Amino acid sequence: MSWMLAxxxxxxxxxxxxxxxxxxxxxxxxxxxxxxxxxxxxxYFGLKRSDEVAMTLARRWSQALGVLVAIGAVTGTVLSFxxxxxxxxxxxxxGSVIGLPFSLEGIFFFxxxxxxxxxxxxxxxxxxxxxxxxxxxxxxxxxxxxxxxxAANSWMNQPGGFTLNAGHVVAVDPLKVFFxxxxxxxxxxxxxxxxxxxxxxxxxxxxxxxLRGRRDRYHRLGFAIPFVLAAALVPAEFVVGDTAARAIATxxxxxxxxxxxxxxxxxxVPEYLGGVYENGHVHFGLRIPHADSLFxxxxxxxxxxxxxxxxxxxxxxxxWLIHLSFDVMVGVGSLLLIPALWALLAWWKRRSLPSCxxxxxxxxxxxxxxxxxxxxGWIVTEVGRQPWVVYGLLTTxxxxxxxxxxxxxLTAVVVLYAVLAVATVLMLRLLARRWRHxxxxxxxxxxxxxxxxxxxxxx
Amino acid sequence: MIVEVVGAILLAVMTLxxxxxxxxxxxxxxxxxxxxxxTGQAPRRLIDDTITPVWEANHVWLIFALVVxxxxxxxxxxxxxxxxxxxLWLSVLGIVLRGGGFAFxxxxxxxxxxxxxxATFALSSLLTPFFMGTVVGAVAAGxxxxxxxxxxxxxxxxxxxxxxxxxxxxxxxxxxxxxLIGEAARRQDRLLERYFRYRAAIAGVTAGALSLATLIALxxxxxxxxxxxxxxxxxxVVLAAACGVATLALLVAGRSRWxxxxxxxxxxxxxxxxxVAQYPTLxxxxxxxxxxxxxxxxxxxxxxxxxxxxxxxxxxxFLLLFWLHGRQSLESEAPPTMPR
Numbered sequence: 001m002s003w004m005l006a007x008x009x010x011x012x013x014x015x016x017x018x019x020x021x022x023x024x025x026x027x028x029x030x031x032x033x034x035x036x037x038x039x040x041x042x043x044y045f046g047l048k049r050s051d052e053v054a055m056t057l058a059r060r061w062s063q064a065l066g067v068l069v070a071i072g073a074v075t076g077t078v079l080s081f082x083x084x085x086x087x088x089x090x091x092x093x094x095g096s097v098i099g100l101p102f103s104l105e106g107i108f109f110f111x112x113x114x115x116x117x118x119x120x121x122x123x124x125x126x127x128x129x130x131x132x133x134x135x136x137x138x139x140x141x142x143x144x145x146x147x148x149x150x151a152a153n154s155w156m157n158q159p160g161g162f163t164l165n166a167g168h169v170v171a172v173d174p175l176k177v178f179f180x181x182x183x184x185x186x187x188x189x190x191x192x193x194x195x196x197x198x199x200x201x202x203x204x205x206x207x208x209x210x211l212r213g214r215r216d217r218y219h220r221l222g223f224a225i226p227f228v229l230a231a232a233l234v235p236a237e238f239v240v241g242d243t244a245a246r247a248i249a250t251x252x253x254x255x256x257x258x259x260x261x262x263x264x265x266x267x268x269v270p271e272y273l274g275g276v277y278e279n280g281h282v283h284f285g286l287r288i289p290h291a292d293s294l295f296x297x298x299x300x301x302x303x304x305x306x307x308x309x310x311x312x313x314x315x316x317x318x319x320w321l322i323h324l325s326f327d328v329m330v331g332v333g334s335l336l337l338i339p340a341l342w343a344l345l346a347w348w349k350r351r352s353l354p355s356c357x358x359x360x361x362x363x364x365x366x367x368x369x370x371x372x373x374x375x376x377g378w379i380v381t382e383v384g385r386q387p388w389v390v391y392g393l394l395t396t397x398x399x400x401x402x403x404x405x406x407x408x409x410l411t412a413v414v415v416l417y418a419v420l421a422v423a424t425v426l427m428l429r430l431l432a433r434r435w436r437h438x439x440x441x442x443x444x445x446x447x448x449x450x451x452x453x454x455x456x457x458x459x
Numbered sequence: 460m461i462v463e464v465v466g467a468i469l470l471a472v473m474t475l476x477x478x479x480x481x482x483x484x485x486x487x488x489x490x491x492x493x494x495x496x497x498t499g500q501a502p503r504r505l506i507d508d509t510i511t512p513v514w515e516a517n518h519v520w521l522i523f524a525l526v527v528x529x530x531x532x533x534x535x536x537x538x539x540x541x542x543x544x545x546x547l548w549l550s551v552l553g554i555v556l557r558g559g560g561f562a563f564x565x566x567x568x569x570x571x572x573x574x575x576x577x578a579t580f581a582l583s584s585l586l587t588p589f590f591m592g593t594v595v596g597a598v599a600a601g602x603x604x605x606x607x608x609x610x611x612x613x614x615x616x617x618x619x620x621x622x623x624x625x626x627x628x629x630x631x632x633x634x635x636x637x638x639l640i641g642e643a644a645r646r647q648d649r650l651l652e653r654y655f656r657y658r659a660a661i662a663g664v665t666a667g668a669l670s671l672a673t674l675i676a677l678x679x680x681x682x683x684x685x686x687x688x689x690x691x692x693x694x695x696v697v698l699a700a701a702c703g704v705a706t707l708a709l710l711v712a713g714r715s716r717w718x719x720x721x722x723x724x725x726x727x728x729x730x731x732x733x734x735v736a737q738y739p740t741l742x743x744x745x746x747x748x749x750x751x752x753x754x755x756x757x758x759x760x761x762x763x764x765x766x767x768x769x770x771x772x773x774x775x776x777f778l779l780l781f782w783l784h785g786r787q788s789l790e791s792e793a794p795p796t797m798p799r
Contacts (some may be wrong), residue, residue: 056600073515080525081551084540091529092537096754099530103765106523107773113516114776121789137776162755172757237561330557339773402608403544412552420559429567 005322011397013406014086017413021078021380024417027371028072028379029149032112033142033191034198036227039242040135045225047128052118053218053328056308061116061202065426066120071420073113078413086406089399093169097162100174101151107121108145112139143191149191154182158251181251185244186381192237193377199230200336204367205432207360217440224353227363230370231340237333239378246431249296252391253305255384256321260292261285261328262306267291269304274327277319280307314387322384325376332373339363385417462750463738465531465759468766470734472527478634478723479731481627483514485555485635487584488628490577490656496570502639503577505651509642512789514561516780518554521771531762534605535741535752542603544610546690548591556580585628594618596673599733600680601744613714618790619680624668630726633662637706637722643717651713660710664757670729681743687736695732699725708755765792 004151018306041062058237080102090098112376115137122131161176206223219396220398249256256262261272263280275285297303307315314419339362346354353359389396486506493506500702504784529536559697560580567573593615597603600619614620636659675686675716676695688696707719737743741752753759784791 001514061564067566070515070558070562073518074555074562077518077522077554077558078551081540081547084525084529084536085544085547085551087539088541092534095529095533095536096531096758099526099533099754100758100761100765101524102531103523103762106519106526107765107769109522110516110519110769110773111776113519114780116774117512117516117780118783118789122783124790133726168756172755172761173755260730275605331764401541401544403541403610405544416555417550420555423559423563427563430566430568 010402010406011400011402013351013394013410014400017406018082018086019411020417021075021082022382023375023378024421025072025079025375026073026074027197028068029146030194030197030374030379031065031068031201032072033146033194035061035068035202036135036138037227038202039065039196040132041118041222041229042137043132043135043226045196047132053221054225056218057222060431061279062120062123064428064431066116067424067431069112069116069423075417075420076109085409085426086401087389087399088401090394093167093394094159094162094167095391097159097172097177098152098155100172101148101155101178104178105152106219108141112145115141116395116420120361123350133293142194146191146194147187148178148286150187151178151180151183154382155180155392156389157186157385158182159393166173183249184241185247188240189237189244189377192233193370193374194231195233196237196336197367197374199226199233200370201226201367203230204364205228207363210360211357211364220353223363223420227339227366230366231336231343232334234333234340238337241330241333246296249304252385254315255322255380256305257305257307257309257381258316258322258384259324260304261319262292262304265306265309266291267301267303269296269302270369271295272323274324277323289421316384318383321379325379325383328382329373331375332369332376335426336366336369337372339366460754461756461759461763465527465753465762466738466749467761469524469527469531470731472520472524474727476517476524477630478726479517480514481521481588481631481726482634482638483510483517484584484588485631485633485662486510486639487581487653488632489604489635489639491581492548495575499684501648501651502654504690505642505646505648506635509639510566511561513780513782514678516777519557527762527766530676531759532741532752532753535747537575538603538605538607538742539598540747542607542614543594543597545612545657546593546597546615546657550587550594553583553585557587561601568773584631588631589624590607592624592724593620595627599677599737599743601684601685601742602641602680603742603745605742605745605747617680619676622669626666626673629662629666629669630729633659634722635699636662637718640715656710656713657779660707663710664706667707670699670703683740684736684743686734690736692732692736693728694707695728695735698740699728699732702728709726759787 038056040062042054043058045051046053046058070079115134118126118139119131119135122134124223128135155177158181160180161173163171166278203223203226209219210223245256248259260269261275261282262269263276263282268290269292272282272285272287273288275287276280277283293300293302293304307319339359340353340358342362346352346359385391387395387397389399405415486509490499490503492504529568550662556579558580560576560583561628562578564573564576567576569638573582596619597615597616602614602617602619602620636655642657643655674685674688677688706718706725709715709721739748739750741747741749754762780789
């Protein structure tokens with residue numbers, strides 16, 4: 001029994017470490033999934049219309065992408081080690097099941113790394129369209145890699161496709177593992193989220209530039225390409241997210257009950273906006289009668305399973321965190337519709353982006369907002385599944401390492417990742433400053449010698 | 460039979476990682492030892508040009524090896540990850556620092572920062588292979604129990620582990636130097652060619668000596684493995700030794716032809732010699748066999764299917780990358796940010 005106590009002891013720091021490393025990596029993963037598409041759209045316009053501004057954007061973005069993909073490769077490696085170092089119990093019991101989608105992901109990771117190298121370092125020597133096509137596998141493998149990882153994650157929420165005998169996995173059905181019940185909604189939800197994070201994220205950089213008075217075509221196009229891509233996908237994410245929430249009400253009732261503060265299984269369940277849950281009571285929240293039942297089953301009379309349906313020990317530990325994260329995700333996601341619709345309206349009326357300062361403020365805020373919404377969604381799905389790591393089958397405490405000292409690696413990871421985060425941001429700002437200088441120089445000497453300075457060759 | 464195929468796949472992935480990423484780690488090592496700013500400039504530049512476009516893709520073999528290991532042999536994976544937690548964490552630390560140092564070094568322009576990040580990259584290139592080697596040594600020496608609950612220092616600090624750790628470092632250095640001879644030759648830089656020829660010989664002799672020492676250490680720590688290495692796996696051990704001697708002869712004679720074939724063949728022979736000698740044991744010292752510790756049939760079929768897809772999609776990708784890199788179509792310089 002002593003090892004079980006040890007396990008219970010290590011599970012909290014192990015979860016904190018997983019949350020830190022995954023919460024960090026997921027931002028880079030989103031950029032790795034969707035940023036290549038944005039770069040390729042710019043390069044496509046650049047080649048198709050001989051648009052030098054679009055071409056410059058594509059070149060510069062690919063350089064930033066290179067830094068982000070390299071850091072993402074490293075933080076992704078940390079996660080694959082952590083699967084074993086923090087959760088040997090999960091690997092021992094279900095490694096043969098959850099490993100299948102991860103091995104498929106390995107292929108896409110390979111393709112991403114290979115073609116990122118060709119794309120990034122082939123600017124000078126590959127001809128225009130050959131270079132463009134070398135980027136297509138990056139964008140495709142980003143999407144398929146995300147689908148594979150989400151297959152593994154959704155399997156943890158809706159495990160299936162295997163046979164247990166005396167606690168051991170004795171048979172596996174790979175297709176049922178990959179296309180488990182939750183895959184249908186988790187996969188599109190995450191891929192779309194990645195496009196929103198990357199699209200709004202890149203756009204917000206140029207919105208800030210615009211607000212600081214840099215209103216040239218470079219900044220408008222740098223904003224428009226990623227912004228239009230993301231804005232067009234917001235409604236889709238809305239529909240997918242809504243479908244996911246309703247599916248979770250039946251697939252993982254305890255998670256849903258925590259998301260919506262459903263204390264008792266009942267009909268005419270109210271919807272709470274905000275509010276703090278404590279011992280079965282909700283304080284301070286805005287209560288909308290019947291609304292939750294209406295959202296789940298399109299009838300105020302819909303019956304929803306409450307937290308009382310599961311034993312106290314099997315309920316998600318912190319309902320307030322799950323509920324508030326869910327509210328923030330939905331709320332912020334809805335607010336992202338405003339700049340999207342605004343831009344649509346302006347385009348429809350005047351064939352240009354809105355010039356109102358408020359629009360650009362919203363555009364600048366949309367990037368961090370999308371990251372916030374995505375992280376909150378991640379908290380909902382991961383914390384909402386607790387105390388299980390494999391829903392209904394294996395608790396997180398059983399999966400955790402029996403080794404002591406996780407608090408030490410957690411400390412090291414927090415320090416290391418803080419340094420990594422600061423360094424990454426500094427590096428991107430350094431790139432931006434260098435690009436701005438080269439622009440200013442190019443403008444300052446319009447009648448100078450014919451050769452244009454190429455920043456990469458100054459060293 | 461199917462278990463053997465998956466075991467061979469895992470060994471093949473590990474071989475590719477040892478050869479491809481090993482040379483990249485070794486490059487970091489020579490960077491570390493290249494000396495001051497002026498003397499070290501030329502070799503550092505060559506190392507940088509050679510590694511930059513390919514290190515990330517080469518690194519993915521490690522991820523693939525980890526995933527195949529835990530998917531096909533989950534209980535052994537969990538045991539290794541528990542028993543050797545500390546050296547594995549230290550390897551991870553090395554991987555993070557190395558990747559970060561490398562990614563950022565390309566972008567900073569002030570010399571002080573370049574130096575700091577370069578040192579981080581180079582030092583961590585030493586750290587990671589050494590600690591990975593100690594883990595492999597711990598497995599080979601039978602120090603990983605199947606029901607292990609706590610990692611101990613003793614598991615990976617025995618003579619075999621330490622020797623294998625050093626062997627990994629020396630082998631990385633050897634492979635990198637051999638590879639860099641070819642790169643220098645292609646750039647027709649006679650000086651650098653001689654520079655790395657000299658270093659390849661030193662690293663090669665060191666790696667050979669460490670291999671012999673490891674073999675002797677195994678006689679005490681894992682007699683079974685030792686007997687099979689000198690028994691059924693002897694042809695592979697002899698092949699490895701022959702490759703080493705032939706490489707050394709070519710290095711001394713100043714020839715470059717065949718070097719790039721002989722050194723990876725030698726490394727592959729060592730990895731496969733280990734695999735053949737250990738077969739059918741999965742974790743020496745535990746009685747766990749390949750088939751006893753394997754995943755259900757369908758999972759193994761899945762791993763084989765994924766590996767076939769990998770061969771079809773990834774191998775041509777790698778060949779394209781190496782081909783483009785070989786004819787110098789890829790530049791390790793940052794892409795031009797102004798129009799062509």
